[in-house]
Amino acid sequence: MELLKVEALCKVYGKGENEVRAVDGVSFSVPKGQMVAIIGASGSGKSTLLHLLGAVDQPTSGKVWLDGQDVFQHNKKELAIFRRRQVGLIYQFYNLNPVLTAEENIVLPVLMDGRKPDKAQLEKILDMLELKERRNHLPSQLSGGQQQRAAIGRAIFTAPQIVLADEPTGNLDSKNSAEIMELFRQTNRELKQTILMVTHDESLAEQCDRIIVLHDGKIISDETKGASKGAGGNAL
Amino acid sequence: MRFENLLASRYVKAQKRQSAFTVVSIAVAVAVMAMFFVLYGVIMDNIEAYEDRTSPPYHLIIYNWPENKASALKNDPFVQSVSFELVVKGSLTAKIRLDKEIGSQYLWLDSLQINNQVDELDYEWNQTRMKLDGIGSDIRVQKFLVFWIVLIFALLFAFALRLVVDTAFEISSKERERHYGVLQSIGATPKQIVRIITRESLWLCVPAVPLGLVLGIALAFGMYRAVLGAGLAEVLSIGSVLNWKMHFSVRPLMLLVAAVVGLIWTFLSAYGVGMRVVRKTPMDAITARADQVKTVKKHSLSGLFFGLSGRIASRNARRQKKRFRITVLTLTVSITLFALFSELFQSLERFVAERWGGDANGYPTYSVELLEDPDDGVSLFDGLQALEQSGLFQDVRVFVVETLEYPSEDPDPDRASYHKRTLCFVNQQEYQYIFGSNPPVCYDTLASSGDFVFISPRIEDRDLDEKEIEHMQKAIAEAKTGTIVLYSNSLMKARGGQGQTDPDAGSPEPERCPHELKICAVCESYNYEEIRDGLVGALDYYQSIKEDWFGAKAEFAFAEMRAIENGEYGFTEYQQALSFFRAHGKLMELLEDNFGEILKTKNILASIRTGVLFFNCIIALAALINLLNIISTGIANRRSEMASLQCVGMTDGQLLRMTLVECLQYVIKAGVVSAVICILVIVLHEQLMVPKLMNTIYGEEWMLYLEDRNAKIIMDLVKLDPVTIFARIALASALAFAAGSVDTILMLHAQNKNSLTERIHNEA
Known part of the structure; x- marks a missing residue:
């Protein structure tokens, strides 16, 4: 079942001589529960693509559908609620709020919704993330791996349709990287979570169900484990 | 707790330095507003207290209320109390206090007249007392007007202070823009x-507003004491005839207004910042793309003068344009206000000193009316004697004015003034003052002979009608014959008791006594222009004929003198002279007090100068807070960036130069903008204000008077000197740069205590 659909997506920076086509007419689709790696050289447009999919940036042209909804048809407020409930974003540098504890950071999307966090769910996630002991610590008191785990917790706490991770292990050592990847696989397996992950690391990408390769803003390869689809994406 | 509250309170607690700066900024803004509102209250309270003390206690005085209708007035429901005084039989003077519920006082008075069938009332409203007691329909309009004037003033003033609060929020939100993006x-x-952001602003207001109010009261009291101490206290003690002292009071309403305005501005500043933040996409906020340098200027002035450090500094300034502009704007405002205020004030000071100080020729002079009371046996000569024997004055010049009538057959009452002749009896000092060292006749001869000198009018210089010219020509012709016959009359003779005749009262025709006056000389005198065709006689002769010709009381007797100065004539000597006049209140009344005027002017100017200085200091403080904070937060936020530069070989000296150049950019831009604004003000002043002033003094054809000496002096005095203004701009800019440099050095020194790795890691 198709969860995400991207059609002729473009993001252009600058004008005239200074024009840079960060994402250049990308089209593909992702079925529910798939774990996708987006790889490519620096400046290939991976992060920009991810930010467009998460609706944290506006495309120059093109469309994105999530669960049948045209994402950029929403106004600012609707987009915010969409991100809060349907998307989980994870950044390379964690981007946790420095004034909130690990636990508060994890439940933040629910607090934004004006709801009370589900305690059982919180305990389950803290357990899974191995953050129980550090739940009341501020980000500055956590290690890099712990901060990234808290960021993952924040991304999956609302059980969003899709998790978008921008180089989630880019700032971590190999041990922590392996642990984070295991977490992703676990959530993908146990929670049937759809995950799109940008990475430089081909060995990490190999652990995903599908690998999309970007070059100069265009998809040059799109391979699903067990079946090669070639450039241009698996659906369009 | 809602997550907005949670985050707002956490930001306040976590970012102590930013919070403290924002609290200080809000407190400073509220303090300055509170100071002005409290001072406004102090001024209003003192004016009210002064008016309460000096204004009569009634709201309305009726001079001709019928005696038989006194009880009707007393029993009127809107009359709170009334006191009567019988002046003429059948007619009362009524002093009335009115009830607050009266509504329109005019309608009430109309109905009072109609109900009591009184045809015409001679009355006067005591507006001051009515205003104090809040009586009448006008008071609502007045209160409404005052309310709006104060409100508009408050809003304008608060708008200027909003910059301070704006900057504080701009800075703190800038630091957190990435968090908001996430x-x-x-x-x-x-x-x-x-x-x-708005919740956070309200949290910060909790300590800031009370702190600002307390600080505002302290500042207001400081300014009040400073202004009083600078000379206003002396000015008030000059008016110590009233034994008046100012007092300091705080109106709670004024504090409330300051607090509310402070809260509103803080909220609006925070709201504005919030709106700016959410206008960006989350990624723009996270990556601060909007603040990145988009175009690279290969050549910049800073780069030209300061090399690589200058180039980096120049690009840094372009990274956060809004922040750069706000800092430059606040600095510009304070530098411009300082330069213009001080120059305008100095120009005003020059003008006042020349206008009032010049007339005094540097001497303390006084003039008095010499009083007479035939019942107490007090004559003007007693006053003269007291002045001469006081040991306080010298050069006492006396001038007594009397009027006699012409024997004329002309029945036209419109030309009554032509039938009168002014006689001035002067003492020797005044005679010398009038005619200088070459008098037409020696004073002693004039005194012994009883002759008069005729002051010939200058007909050709005057704008006279035909009848006036005819009259003056006749007077000159008569004077040349050597004698003039004039009349005194019996009522004038009895003037000491009852005053002027009343033709409507059916008084009998006055008895006229002819006097033949001998004219010994006819001459012109520029010092006595106002007398026109008058006669000057000796005071000694006047003493011998006064009773016979004019009666017990002189029409007007005036003395002018200089104080005896042993060394510097100061406030103590001046107080002695005032004590003398107060002690001799029965003999003389002080009319002009030149030294007091100079003293008042000087002291008022000194008080204004102190006030302006105080005001300038506060503006400078606000600007400095912004500048210092922007420099220090700028350095703190770029510690990783700076550490990276140091890692690749930038020396401490180069780093310091780079940050100093940044500071210099703020100051130079502010200085240049200030200079441009000042040039505009100077041009506007020359093109609009000066012509308007000259128009007021000389009329529409003022251009014709430009060669006139006085006009030149005025033009010179009101001129704004560009050189002084630019020198002040340079001075203020240099001071700002010095303060910024000290801050920069301290910040870099503190930062360099950490290792480069630590700094780079902290930023990450």
Whole structure:
């Protein structure tokens, strides 16, 4: 079942001589529960693509559908609620709020919704993330791996349709990287979570169900484990 | 707790330095507003207290209320109390206090007249007392007007102070823009982001507003004491005839207004910042793309003068244009106000000193009316004697004015003034003052002979009608014959008791006594222009004929003198002279007090100067807070960036130069903008204000008077000197740069205590 659909997506920076086509007419689709790696050289447009999919940036042209909804048809407020409930974003540098504890950071999307966090769910996630002991610590008191785990917790706490991770292990050592990847696989397996992950690391990408390769803003390869689809994406 | 509240309170607690700066900024803004409102209250309270003390206690005085209708007035429901005084039989003077519920006092008075069938009332409203007691319909309009004037003033003033609060929020939000971007990216709505920032502002107001109010009261009291101490206290003690002293009071309403305005501005500043933040996409906020240098200027002035450090500094300034502009704007405002205020004030000071100080020729002079009371046996000569024997004055010049009538057959009452002749009896000092060292006749001869000198009018210089010219020509012709016959009359003779005749009262025709006056000389005198065709006689002769010709009381007797100066004539000597006049209140009344005027002017100017200085200091403080904070937060936020530069070989000296150049950019831009504004003000002043002033003094054809000496002096005095203004701009800019440099050095020194790795790691 198709969860995400991207059609002729473009993001252009600058004008005239200074024009840079960060994402250049990308089209593909992702079925529910798939774990996708987006790889490519620096400046290939991976992060920009991810930010467009998460609706944290506006495309120059093109469309994105999530669960049948045209994402950029929403106004600012609707987009915010969409991100809060349907998307989980994870950044390379964690981007946790420095004034909130690990636990508060994890439940933040629910607090934004004006709801009370589900305690059982919180305990389950803290357990899974191995953050129980550090739940009341501020980000500055956590290690890099712990901060990234808290960021993952924040991304999956609302059980969003899709998790978008921008180089989630880019700032971590190999041990922590392996642990984070295991977490992703676990959530993908146990929670049937759809995950799109940008990475430089081909060995990490190999652990995903599908690998999309970007070059100069265009998809040059799109391979699903067990079946090669070639450039241009698996659906369009 | 809602997550907005949670985050707002956490930001306040976590970012102590930013919070403290914002609290200080809000407190300073509220303090300055509170200071002005409290001072406004102090001025109003003192004016009210002064008016209460000096204004009569009634609201209305009726001079001709019928005696038989006194009880009707007393029993009127809107009359609170009334006191009567019988002046003429059948007619009362009524002093009335009115009830607050009266409504329109005019309608009430009309109905009072109609109900009591009184045809014409001679009355006077005591507006001051009515204003104090809040009586009548006008008071509502007045209160409404005052309310709006104060409100508009408050809003304008508060708008200027909003810059301070704006800068504080701009800076603190800038630091957190990335956090807001992340919050948006994980689902915070724009409304929620704005709410976080506004909630935070309200949290910060909790300590800031009370602190600002206390500081404002302290500042107001400081300014009050400074202004009083600078000379206003002396000015008030000059008016110590009233034994008046100012007092300091704080109106709670004024504090409330300052607090409310402070709260509103803080909220609006925070709201504005919030709206700016949410206008960006989350990624723009996270990556600060908007603040990145988009175009690279290969050549910049800073780069030209300061090399690589200058180039980096120049690009840094372009990274955060809004922040750069706000800092430059606040600095510009303070530098411009300082330069213009001080120059305008100095120009005003020059003008006042020349206008009032010049007339005094540097001497303390006084003039008095010499009083007479035939019942107490007090004559003007007693006053003269007291002045001469006081040991306080010298050069006492006496001038007694009397009027005699012409024997004329002309029945036209419109030309009554032509039938009168002014006689001035002067003492020797005044005679010398009038005619100088070459008098037409020696004073002693004039005194012994009883002759008069005729002051010939200058007909050709005057704008006279035909009848006036005819009259003056006749007077000159008569004077040349050597004698003039004039009349005194019996009522004038009895003037000491009852005053002027009343033709409507059916008084009998006055008895006329002819006097033949001998004219010994006819001459012109520029010093006595106002007398026109008058006669000057000796005071000694006047003494011998006064009773016979004019009666017990002189029409007007005037003395002018200089104080005896042993060394510097100061406030103590001046107080002695005032004590003398007060002690001799029965003999003389002080009319002009030149030294007091100079003293008042000087002291008022000194008080204004102190006030302006105080005001300038506060503006400078606000600007300095902004500048220092921007420099220090700028350095603190770029510690990783600076550490990276140091890692690749930038020396401490180069780093210091780079940050100093940044500071210099703020100051130079502010100085240049200030100079441009000042040039505009100077041009406007020359093109609009000066012509308007000259128009007021000389009329529409003032251009014709430009060669006139006085006009030149005025033009010179009101001129704004560009050189002084630019020198002040340079001075203020240099001071700002010095303060910024000290801050920069201290910040870099503190930062360099940490290792480069630590600094780079901290930023990450």
